[in-house]
Amino acid sequence: MYAQMVETGLKQVKSLDEMGAEERAFQQKIDAEIKIEAKNWMPDAYRKTLIRQISQHAHSEVVGMLPEGNWVTRAPTFKRKLQLMAKIQDEAGHGLYLYSAMETLGADRDEEIDKLHTGKAKYSSIFNYPTLNWADMGAVGWLVDGAAIVNQVVLQRTSYGPYSRAMIRICKEESFHQRQGYEILLHMMRHGNEAQKEMVQDAINRLWWPSLMMFGPSDADSPNSAQSMAWKIKRHTNDELRQRFIDQTVPQLELLGCTAPDPDLKWNEERGHYDFGEINWQEFYDVLKGYGPCNRERVEARRNAIEDGAWVREAAVAHANKKKQRSAA
Amino acid sequence: MSQWTLFEVFVRSKHGLNHKHVGSVHAADDQMAIENARDLYTRRNEGVSIWVVPSSAITATATDEKEPLFDPSDDKVYRHASFYELPDEVGHM
Ligand SMILES: [Fe+2]
Ligand SMILES: [Fe+2]
Numbered sequence: 001m002y003a004q005m006v007e008t009g010l011k012q013v014k015s016l017d018e019m020g021a022e023e024r025a026f027q028q029k030i031d032a033e034i035k036i037e038a039k040n041w042m043p044d045a046y047r048k049t050l051i052r053q054i055s056q057h058a059h060s061e062v063v064g065m066l067p068e069g070n071w072v073t074r075a076p077t078f079k080r081k082l083q084l085m086a087k088i089q090d091e092a093g094h095g096l097y098l099y100s101a102m103e104t105l106g107a108d109r110d111e112e113i114d115k116l117h118t119g120k121a122k123y124s125s126i127f128n129y130p131t132l133n134w135a136d137m138g139a140v141g142w143l144v145d146g147a148a149i150v151n152q153v154v155l156q157r158t159s160y161g162p163y164s165r166a167m168i169r170i171c172k173e174e175s176f177h178q179r180q181g182y183e184i185l186l187h188m189m190r191h192g193n194e195a196q197k198e199m200v201q202d203a204i205n206r207l208w209w210p211s212l213m214m215f216g217p218s219d220a221d222s223p224n225s226a227q228s229m230a231w232k233i234k235r236h237t238n239d240e241l242r243q244r245f246i247d248q249t250v251p252q253l254e255l256l257g258c259t260a261p262d263p264d265l266k267w268n269e270e271r272g273h274y275d276f277g278e279i280n281w282q283e284f285y286d287v288l289k290g291y292g293p294c295n296r297e298r299v300e301a302r303r304n305a306i307e308d309g310a311w312v313r314e315a316a317v318a319h320a321n322k323k324k325q326r327s328a329a
Numbered sequence: 330m331s332q333w334t335l336f337e338v339f340v341r342s343k344h345g346l347n348h349k350h351v352g353s354v355h356a357a358d359d360q361m362a363i364e365n366a367r368d369l370y371t372r373r374n375e376g377v378s379i380w381v382v383p384s385s386a387i388t389a390t391a392t393d394e395k396e397p398l399f400d401p402s403d404d405k406v407y408r409h410a411s412f413y414e415l416p417d418e419v420g421h422m
Binding site for chain 1: 335353372
């Protein structure tokens with residue numbers, strides 16, 4: 001989801017009998033819910049897949065600051081500005097927790113960030129949509145962070161120890177994000193004028209489908225799922241999590257007094273779940289490939305941030321070296 | 330390659346408790362490591378004290394040493410209070 005499509009590089013999941021002794025011991029630990037730690041033996045493909053997954057997740061947290069950053073100077077009140085800045089700062093923190101977890105696997109943070117800037121690494125498709133009005137800040141917190149929570153809550157039980165601990169830390173902070181978002185929308189719906197209420201519905205209309213796309217392709221089109229599930233770096237399928245998100249979100253939507261832009265959305269008594277319409281997968285793949293409304297702008301903003309800040313990092317190193325020399329003299 | 334040093338971060342969450350490992354940060358020097366750790370790991374009153382240590386300064390047990398190092402403590406049940414059975418009349422001890 002924040003990592004929507006992660007290659008494992010493997011065609012088929014091996015059975016325990018097909019594994020060598022080391023790999024079998026590794027898989028048995030995972031089967032027994034024993035965490036894998038940085039220094040433990042692990043198959044190369046597990047390490048590489050995790051580096052891809054965690055870096056995609058980290059890049060998403062970092063790029064995810066940009067659509068909200070757009071509204072810091074335009075927040076309607078000082079209170080909302082402070083709340084928004086606190087949330088954005090948390091997202092920066094989430095990126096850093098995850099980069100640290102990734103580094104325990106032997107990856108280098110700067111190299112992985114470079115892959116983001118050269119288009120070799122992905123981040124969540126959701127952050128390639130623009131945030132056009134203030135209600136978008138509410139809809140992002142409620143829907144985007146809400147979808148992220150559904151995914152991240154289950155990832156707290158992921159098999160890799162450092163990743164799991166980063167997820168636990170992140171989940172503690174996420175519910176503030178979702179609640180502040182929902183409160184923005186609720187306030188506009190209960191106390192706003194007609195134009196403000198329309199703004200809320202407009203934000204939901206634009207962000208509803210992209211939020212559902214956050215869970216990644218449908219199970220039928222997720223060839224890497226089986227291996228990721230066997231390794232427990234994924235704990236539920238994309239469609240299961242998407243359904244869970246829809247089921248918990250629709251009552252909140254109704255409480256707002258708004259609707260979803262999906263004529264097929266309705267409760268199915270027999271299934272005990274909401275039915276919903278077909279996702280526009282072409283749009284999903286286009287955005288993932290770089291052709292969304294803001295892909296170029298997002299990567300450019302990240303690249304500029306790193307390049308424009310280079311002199312500060314170099315100065316900090318020069319200062320540290322000078323201090324070291326002085327104290328040695 | 331990252332030009333900054335990797336530091337491990339330990340936070341004392343409350344007076345009277347041990348410092349506990351919480352994660353890591355990159356920084357140009359010790360002071361910046363403390364500042365980065367404060368911003369990253371104590372945004373919601375999570376700590377009253379922070380230690381930072383360059384990751385390269387940590388010596389750890391190797392995973393393949395687990396058995397030779399820790400197994401010997403496995404069979405010393407007499408090190409635990411529950412090993413000693415005393416009559417009820419003794420009361421709590
Ligand atoms: Fe986050
Ligand atoms: Fe968040």
